Amino acid sequence: MQDAQRTALERFLAERSGARAVRIDDARLLSGGAIQENWLLKATVTGGAHDGVLECVLRADAPSGVSVSHSRAREFALLQEALRVGVTVPEPLWLGDTAVFGRDFFVMRKARGTAAAHRLMKEPGLGGDRERLTERIGEEMARLHTLRPPSERLSFLPPPVRSPALKGVEEFRAFLDGHHTPFPALEWGIRWLELHAPRTREWVLAHRDFRTGNYMVDEAGLTAVLDWEFAAWSDPLEDLGWFCARCWRFGQFDKEAGGIGSREALFRGYERVSGLRLEREAVFYWEVYAHVRWAVIALQQGERHVSGQEPSLELALTAHIVPELELELLRMTGVGNA
Amino acid sequence: MRERPDGADLLAIAREVLRKELLPLLPEDKAYGALMIANAMGIAERQLRNGTEPQEAERQALSTLLQRDGELMALNRELAARIRQGVLDDSAEARGLLWEATVQRVRESAPKALAGGAGGSRTRGEGR
Numbered sequence: 078m079q080d081a082q083r084t085a086l087e088r089f090l091a092e093r094s095g096a097r098a099v100r101i102d103d104a105r106l107l108s109g110g111a112i113q114e115n116w117l118l119k120a121t122v123t124g125g126a127h128d129g130v131l132e133c134v135l136r137a138d139a140p141s142g143v144s145v146s147h148s149r150a151r152e153f154a155l156l157q158e159a160l161r162v163g164v165t166v167p168e169p170l171w172l173g174d175t176a177v178f179g180r181d182f183f184v185m186r187k188a189r190g191t192a193a194a195h196r197l198m199k200e201p202g203l204g205g206d207r208e209r210l211t212e213r214i215g216e217e218m219a220r221l222h223t224l225r226p227p228s229e230r231l232s233f234l235p236p237p238v239r240s241p242a243l244k245g246v247e248e249f250r251a252f253l254d255g256h257h258t259p260f261p262a263l264e265w266g267i268r269w270l271e272l273h274a275p276r277t278r279e280w281v282l283a284h285r286d287f288r289t290g291n292y293m294v295d296e297a298g299l300t301a302v303l304d305w306e307f308a309a310w311s312d313p314l315e316d317l318g319w320f321c322a323r324c325w326r327f328g329q330f331d332k333e334a335g336g337i338g339s340r341e342a343l344f345r346g347y348e349r350v351s352g353l354r355l356e357r358e359a360v361f362y363w364e365v366y367a368h369v370r371w372a373v374i375a376l377q378q379g380e381r382h383v384s385g386q387e388p389s390l391e392l393a394l395t396a397h398i399v400p401e402l403e404l405e406l407l408r409m410t411g412v413g414n415a
Numbered sequence: 416m417r418e419r420p421d422g423a424d425l426l427a428i429a430r431e432v433l434r435k436e437l438l439p440l441l442p443e444d445k446a447y448g449a450l451m452i453a454n455a456m457g458i459a460e461r462q463l464r465n466g467t468e469p470q471e472a473e474r475q476a477l478s479t480l481l482q483r484d485g486e487l488m489a490l491n492r493e494l495a496a497r498i499r500q501g502v503l504d505d506s507a508e509a510r511g512l513l514w515e516a517t518v519q520r521v522r523e524s525a526p527k528a529l530a531g532g533a534g535g536s537r538t539r540g541e542g543r
Contacts, residue, residue: 108444250499258488259495262517268498390451397458400520401528407517412510 078104085177093171095125114139117187133170137182149181151233155305156185158230163220167301190295192303194327197289197337204294211338213299215346222313222351224282237280237310245366246271249373256376266369266406275362283311288325289335317355318363324371324402365409372402423463430456461523469519476512
């Protein structure tokens with residue numbers, strides 16, 4: 078972080094928090110995030126409501142920011158709305174702008190613990206009792222799903238479509254039509270989605286990237302649900318399917334809820350808060366959907382490397398996840414070794 | 416005449432050095448990079464060992480199913496189009512071809528995904 082940025086930021090934080098002075102003692106760029114930049118800030122605040130040590134995260138557009146995801150202002154509004162209905166999120170503090178930091182940004186309170194999926198898989202003590210954690214995630218999801226359209230504060234979201242499932246089918250096909258290489262097995266999965274598309278009866282605010290790796294835990298349990306940039310009005314089961322999809326279990330396949338716990342626990346938590354009984358079969362549809370959607374995203378990420386736009390080993394390898402996603406799609410849709 | 420060991424062998428032995436000798440010495444934040452390198456080398460090695468045979472076998476199977484000749488890419492494009500139209504919904508032959516071609520790609524890109532059910536058919540949930 079440049080000195081000028083830091084000074085401007087200190088002024089901004091002091092002004093917004095009503096402090097006499099703010100000194101940023103430490104600013105560290107967190108890894109991850111091709112689309113956003115996350116800075117971990119440790120500041121000494123003198124006076125005002127935040128007097129003392131303030132640990133927060135500054136989330137800014139990445140310098141190369143090209144994306145279909147929400148702007149920082151929108152993400153800030155999403156966090157505020159989620160918080161309002163009782164979802165555990167990093168508390169959104171202040172929304173800033175380019176005049177302060179050179180790019181759009183907001184500041185949120187730092188959540189405790191880690192989001193790293195590989196650590197959750199390796200350290201059974203992390204996140205507290207795992208069945209309770211899984212149940213808690215179901216509860217969080219149900220709270221989020223109490224947000225319904227229309228919403229004044231979320232008016233920037235595209236209005237709900239009649240069939241989120243078929244809208245997805247359309248988008249996946251449009252992508253494949255513009256792609257240089259055909260993917261027949263993926264087409265097979267999309268065809269299945271078209272034939273089995275459920276009727277959506279109620280639209281909710283879905284997170285659409287709620288999976289292990291995108292929520293934080295400490296030793297005791299869940300501390301924050303992160304990564305809100307894909308949130309949209311959708312079918313409530315989209316979040317449940319995404320969370321349970323085999324491709325997001327990080328190798329712990331017997332733990333059907335995100336590789337961390339039982340599906341029953343997730344459903345139990347969801348049902349307790351929503352009063353809605355979840356049908357395994359209905360969620361299964363969205364697990365198939367999750368595999369197709371992740372495959373399309375993986376192709377898009379791989380393409381950033383293939384096109385020469387952004388040479389990256391990680392992006393290059395992401396393209397090689399597609400075959401196993403397709404194989405799982407074939408299995409799920411009843412194609413065997415015919 | 417190329418020298419032996421060939422490219423695939425070189426990748427295999429280089430990968431072993433990376434994993435056994437270098438990886439344990441790397442700081443934690445660099446281990447992921449080394450694992451990615453090992454993974455990429457593994458994919459390249461398996462592709463080299465397989466050569467063009469699987470591609471040709473896939474092309475021939477496609478040619479038989481679609482009853483026309485053509486390049487692998489063009490035939491796959493046609494298969495994709497027919498699947499989308501729904502004309503292959505009930506075709507056992509199409510299913511067999513999709514399965515075989517996909518298993519072959521998984522063998523190269525992510526062989527671990529085949530462990531336990533290698534090439535077999537396991538269905539879950541409601542198949543069609």
